[in-house]
Amino acid sequence: MLVKPAMSHLLLFFFLLFSCLNVAFVAARGDLKDKENPFTQKATSPLNAVDVANFAKLTAAQNNVPQPPVIPGISFNIYGPYEDYFKNDVNFINYRSNSSESESEAADPPEPSSTTSLVNNKKKLATNSMKPSDNSLGNKRVVEPGRFFRESNLKKGTVMPMPDIKDKMPKRSFLPRSVVSKIPFSSSKLSAMKEIFNVSDNSAWERIIKEALKDCERKPNQGETKRCVGSAEDMIDFATSVLGRDVILRKTKNNKGAMQNILIGAVNAVNGGEATKPVSCHQKLYPYLLYYCHSVPKVRVYETDILDPKTKKKINHGVAICHLDTSTWSVGHEAFQALGAGPGRIEVCHWIFENDLIWTIADH
Numbered sequence: 001m002l003v004k005p006a007m008s009h010l011l012l013f014f015f016l017l018f019s020c021l022n023v024a025f026v027a028a029r030g031d032l033k034d035k036e037n038p039f040t041q042k043a044t045s046p047l048n049a050v051d052v053a054n055f056a057k058l059t060a061a062q063n064n065v066p067q068p069p070v071i072p073g074i075s076f077n078i079y080g081p082y083e084d085y086f087k088n089d090v091n092f093i094n095y096r097s098n099s100s101e102s103e104s105e106a107a108d109p110p111e112p113s114s115t116t117s118l119v120n121n122k123k124k125l126a127t128n129s130m131k132p133s134d135n136s137l138g139n140k141r142v143v144e145p146g147r148f149f150r151e152s153n154l155k156k157g158t159v160m161p162m163p164d165i166k167d168k169m170p171k172r173s174f175l176p177r178s179v180v181s182k183i184p185f186s187s188s189k190l191s192a193m194k195e196i197f198n199v200s201d202n203s204a205w206e207r208i209i210k211e212a213l214k215d216c217e218r219k220p221n222q223g224e225t226k227r228c229v230g231s232a233e234d235m236i237d238f239a240t241s242v243l244g245r246d247v248i249l250r251k252t253k254n255n256k257g258a259m260q261n262i263l264i265g266a267v268n269a270v271n272g273g274e275a276t277k278p279v280s281c282h283q284k285l286y287p288y289l290l291y292y293c294h295s296v297p298k299v300r301v302y303e304t305d306i307l308d309p310k311t312k313k314k315i316n317h318g319v320a321i322c323h324l325d326t327s328t329w330s331v332g333h334e335a336f337q338a339l340g341a342g343p344g345r346i347e348v349c350h351w352i353f354e355n356d357l358i359w360t361i362a363d364h
Helices: 008-017 049-059 099-106 116-128 187-196 204-217 232-243 334-339
Strands: 159-162 225-229 247-250 260-269 279-284 290-295 299-307 314-323 348-351 357-361
Touching: 187 204, 204 225, 204 279, 204 290, 225 232, 232 247, 232 279, 232 290, 232 357, 260 314, 334 348
Parallel strands: none
Antiparallel strands: 159 260, 225 290, 247 357, 260 299, 279 290, 279 357, 299 314, 314 348
């Protein structure tokens, strides 16, 4: 278990001691075992110390990188196939989106080589799904069972469906901040970005890059503080800028229980069950590891043991987030289709998916 530091600057020193972070987070309750520590150099970015130094020399005289640099040590390969890719974060980052808009984006993965498993998966979900309610837009659609739920479900002994929380993203790594800060990340510099990543016009990866830029450059939702981060240092800086320096990292331990019924075991309300403003970070598909991190007010965070309903054995440790104020959400949001009611009338909860992250103030 990770020892919670008594002094916040020790936590920052520990994190910043290592320059980058890979996607295989193993924290449960924000805790890390030494043997699985992802903050080691071995588990980090594709650049070694020599390559970082060489890259720094190449870009020392380029304040805004007017010409795309050749980045030593990195091969930005095109990931695929895409049949298992779903945009799981679409309804967790932009609450103002109508369900019809979200549906079109979530159901259209970039140029899949095969749609067989995508179709089969949708059929499986439709077979077991709860009936959606009508909304004022006249749309009806099937919402994945368990994708959204009420706070009352988070009680010991509750049997409920678990959505597909599996991480569908390709394995990638953060880049060191000294490197990622030199790579352009702006719609105005799309041409330079495409050259760096060897992306052709009208390709799947052009669409992926544009989509990431759209979410990262979008105006924040009401009350939201947001930032996209491509390095461990940037994520830590953002989290501590919102929460202060006494923070802890939490995540759902694994993907066991996905797409089946689960039994809720012991439940812990983080920070004594107070409504807080945690920082949640959702993966974005991008050539290197990129997270959309944001903080919204009036949120309660829970940790719970997840059990097999038949054997009663623990199979997972989940983190769930409950949005207590939904008054600014779109009336067409799929959460209301799944749960009924509408903006401001109910709270809405969802799980933190595999390899997504949430930062909270540390419990003492």
